[in-house]
Amino acid sequence: MAYVKWSRYLLPTWKEEPAEAEIPSHKLMLRAGLIRKVASGIYEFLPFGYRALRKVERIVREEMDSIGALEMKLPVLQPEELWRRTGRWEDFGPEMFKLTDRKGQGFALGPTHEEIITELASREISSWRDLPLTLYQIGEKYRDEIRPRFGVMRAREFLMKDAYSFHTSWESLEETYNDMYKAYYRAFLRCGLKIKVVEAPTGVMGGNVSHEFMAVAETGEDEIALCSSCGYAANRQIAHARPPSPPRVEERPLELVETPGVRTVEELVEFLGVSPSQVVKTFIYVGRGGPMAVLVRGDHELEETKLLQAVGDPTLRRVDDPDEVEGIAGAPFGFLGPIGLRIPVLADEAVRDIPAAVVGGNREGYHYVGAKPGRDFAVERYLDLRRVQEGDPCGHCGAPLRIRRGIEVGQIFQLGTKYSEALGATFLDRDGSEKPVIMGCYGIGVSRILGAVIEQHHDDQGIIWPVEIAPFHVVIPVLRPDMGEQMELSERLAEALDGAGMEALLDDRDRSPGEKFHDAKLIGVPLMIVVGPRALKRGEVEVERRRDGAKTSLPADPASVVEGVRELLRAESI
Ligand SMILES: [Zn+2]
Structure with missing residues (x-):
C-alpha cells in the first residue's frame, strides 16, 4: 500500500490569507501546505511541496541527461582563494554569504559554481581528446538577497540546476549552447510553463551571449521588451530601441543663466519654458577606473545594466550622496553638468543630436542653455544607455515594442575564456599548442519553477497543477x-x-x-x-x-x- x-x-492547509505573502504563488504555497518560512528567504518544503519539487527536479535531470550532460555533485563551501583568482570575491559583493573557518580561512556559501568547476577542469582536462564535456549538478545555492520576497521566487537558499560546458572551439560551444536552449525549453514546457526566451544581460557571470527563459506572469520581477512584428525579445535591461528624433530647436550660442533653486527636470521645464527632451541629466558613477559622468536626456531614464555592461565593471555604482558628488565633480548636486568637468563623460546616443541643450552650470543656482555636445563639452563615448519604453520603435524593424513582465526561470551563457584564463584551465590542441578552454554555463531555478508554475496555474480557489508535476x-x-x-x-x-x-x-x-x-x-x-x-x-x-x-x-x-x-x-x- x-x-x-x-x-x-x-x-496542513490554511483558510486565511497569509499576511506575509504578496503574490498568488507565495500565498498558495503557504495555504496549500507546500512550504513554511524558517527565516527571511529561507523555507522548509513540507512533504506535499517536496513531491512537486522532486518531480520538477526529475524533469530537469531527464532533459540534461538527454543531451549528454553528466550529473555530479560539487561542494557548497567554496574557498575564498578561488574566488579571489577570478576577481569575483569583490565583484559578487554583499550578495555572497562569506564565512571564516577556525583557522581563519575564508569561504563562501556557493552562489554559483564557475570557480569550483573551472578549477576541476584545470586538473582533469588536458587534451582536445577530453572535449567537449558538459557537467551538471542539482543542489542548493545561497545568495544574501537585499530584499528576499515572494517566497521561493527570491529566496536566500534555493535549489538550482547548474551546468558547465568545456570546448576547444566557439563552434563547439555554440552547438552545446543550442542543445541546452532546446533542452531548457522542453523542460519548462513539460512543467506546464508558458515561456518567452529573451536576450539577456550577462552581469556578474561575464561572457558575450546570453538568453533568459521567462515565465510570462504579471507578478514577475523582470520586464521584457517584445516586438510582435519581427519577434525580437529582450530583457528590458538590455533591450534596444531606435534612438528617438532630436528635439526641434535651433542651435544657439552657449549662455550661463541664473536658475535659483531650480534643480529637477520638471522645474527647469517650467522655469525656462523648454521641453524635457532638451534637458540633459548628469549622473556621477564610480568604479575601478575612478569616477565618470553619465548623460541622458531629461525625458529618458538611464538603464544602469546597459552602462555596467558597456563599461565592463560590475563594481560600478552611482554616487547620490551630495557631499560625495561635490567632492568628485567640484559642483553642487542638482546643478551638475558636463561643461568643464575633469572626469570622463559617457552619454546616451540620443544626447548627441540635441542642437541646444540645457545642462547644469556646475555652480549653485546656474544652468547653461544652448549647450551643444562636441562643441561645448567633450563626450568620450556615445552608447545606448536609455531604458526602453512601451511603444518605442524596435531596434530591428521599427515596429512598436511592448513591455511585459516575466519570472526568470533559467539563463544560459556563452562565457568564453574568462574563467579558464583566470584559473589556468587549458588543453593541448591537435597541433600541440596550449589553449584556454572555452566555456558555457547554464542555470535553472528549480525551486523557483514551482512558484512560476503556480503563478500561471491557479484560480481564486487554489492551485491547478499541471499533471507532470502534480504532487x-x-x-x-x-x-x-x-x-x-x-x-x-x-x-x-x-x-x-x-x-x-x-x-x-x-x-x-x-x-x-x-x-x-x-x-x-x-x-x-x-x-x-x-x-x-x-x-x-x-x-x-x-x-x-x-x-x-x-x-x-x-x-x-x-x-x-x-x-x-x-x-x-x-x-x-x-
Ligand atoms: Zn521588431
Missing part, C-alpha cells in the same frame, strides 16, 4: 470515513490506482464534506473522485477535473476507475 492517507500525512494525480475525499463501506471502496480505488502508477491522496480526515471539497480545490490535484453514499447506491463514482470542473461518471469498480482516470490524465498531459 503506497497511496497516502491524509489523516496520516503532513499537509498527486487524484484526490479522493471520503465523505463519511466513519462509514465502513465508503472507506472500503475508497481504499480499493486508491490501491488500484497506485498499482497502475497513479498517485492517489485519500482524504480520510475527520472533517466535513464542505471542508474536504474546499481543500481539494486549494491543493489543486488534477482529478478528484468523490466517494459518498451515491457511489455505493448507484455503483458509480464521479471524477471531477480541477482545471474546469468537468465531471465524468465511471462504474465504481477498480478496473473501470483505473482505466477512466488513466484516460483523463492522458488527455491533460503535454
Whole structure:
C-alpha cells in the first residue's frame, strides 16, 4: 500500500490569507501546505511541496541527461582563494554569504559554481581528446538577497540546476549552447510553463551571449521588451530601441543663466519654458577606473545594466550622496553638468543630436542653455544607455515594442575564456599548442519553477497543477470515513490506482464534506473522485477535473476507475 492517507500525512492547509505573502504563488504555497518560512528567504518544503519539487527536479535531470550532460555533485563551501583568482570575491559583493573557518580561512556559501568547476577542469582536462564535456549538478545555492520576497521566487537558499560546458572551439560551444536552449525549453514546457526566451544581460557571470527563459506572469520581477512584428525579445535591461528624433530647436550660442533653486527636470521645464527632451541629466558613477559622468536626456531614464555592461565593471555604482558628488565633480548636486568637468563623460546616443541643450552650470543656482555636445563639452563615448519604453520603435524593424513582465526561470551563457584564463584551465590542441578552454554555463531555478508554475496555474480557489508535476494525480475525499463501506471502496480505488502508477491522496480526515471539497480545490490535484453514499447506491463514482470542473461518471469498480482516470490524465498531459 503506497497511496497516502491524509489523516496520516503532513499537509496542513490554511483558510486565511497569509499576511506575509504578496503574490498568488507565495500565498498558495503557504495555504496549500507546500512550504513554511524558517527565516527571511529561507523555507522548509513540507512533504506535499517536496513531491512537486522532486518531480520538477526529475524533469530537469531527464532533459540534461538527454543531451549528454553528466550529473555530479560539487561542494557548497567554496574557498575564498578561488574566488579571489577570478576577481569575483569583490565583484559578487554583499550578495555572497562569506564565512571564516577556525583557522581563519575564508569561504563562501556557493552562489554559483564557475570557480569550483573551472578549477576541476584545470586538473582533469588536458587534451582536445577530453572535449567537449558538459557537467551538471542539482543542489542548493545561497545568495544574501537585499530584499528576499515572494517566497521561493527570491529566496536566500534555493535549489538550482547548474551546468558547465568545456570546448576547444566557439563552434563547439555554440552547438552545446543550442542543445541546452532546446533542452531548457522542453523542460519548462513539460512543467506546464508558458515561456518567452529573451536576450539577456550577462552581469556578474561575464561572457558575450546570453538568453533568459521567462515565465510570462504579471507578478514577475523582470520586464521584457517584445516586438510582435519581427519577434525580437529582450530583457528590458538590455533591450534596444531606435534612438528617438532630436528635439526641434535651433542651435544657439552657449549662455550661463541664473536658475535659483531650480534643480529637477520638471522645474527647469517650467522655469525656462523648454521641453524635457532638451534637458540633459548628469549622473556621477564610480568604479575601478575612478569616477565618470553619465548623460541622458531629461525625458529618458538611464538603464544602469546597459552602462555596467558597456563599461565592463560590475563594481560600478552611482554616487547620490551630495557631499560625495561635490567632492568628485567640484559642483553642487542638482546643478551638475558636463561643461568643464575633469572626469570622463559617457552619454546616451540620443544626447548627441540635441542642437541646444540645457545642462547644469556646475555652480549653485546656474544652468547653461544652448549647450551643444562636441562643441561645448567633450563626450568620450556615445552608447545606448536609455531604458526602453512601451511603444518605442524596435531596434530591428521599427515596429512598436511592448513591455511585459516575466519570472526568470533559467539563463544560459556563452562565457568564453574568462574563467579558464583566470584559473589556468587549458588543453593541448591537435597541433600541440596550449589553449584556454572555452566555456558555457547554464542555470535553472528549480525551486523557483514551482512558484512560476503556480503563478500561471491557479484560480481564486487554489492551485491547478499541471499533471507532470502534480504532487498527486487524484484526490479522493471520503465523505463519511466513519462509514465502513465508503472507506472500503475508497481504499480499493486508491490501491488500484497506485498499482497502475497513479498517485492517489485519500482524504480520510475527520472533517466535513464542505471542508474536504474546499481543500481539494486549494491543493489543486488534477482529478478528484468523490466517494459518498451515491457511489455505493448507484455503483458509480464521479471524477471531477480541477482545471474546469468537468465531471465524468465511471462504474465504481477498480478496473473501470483505473482505466477512466488513466484516460483523463492522458488527455491533460503535454
Ligand atoms: Zn521588431
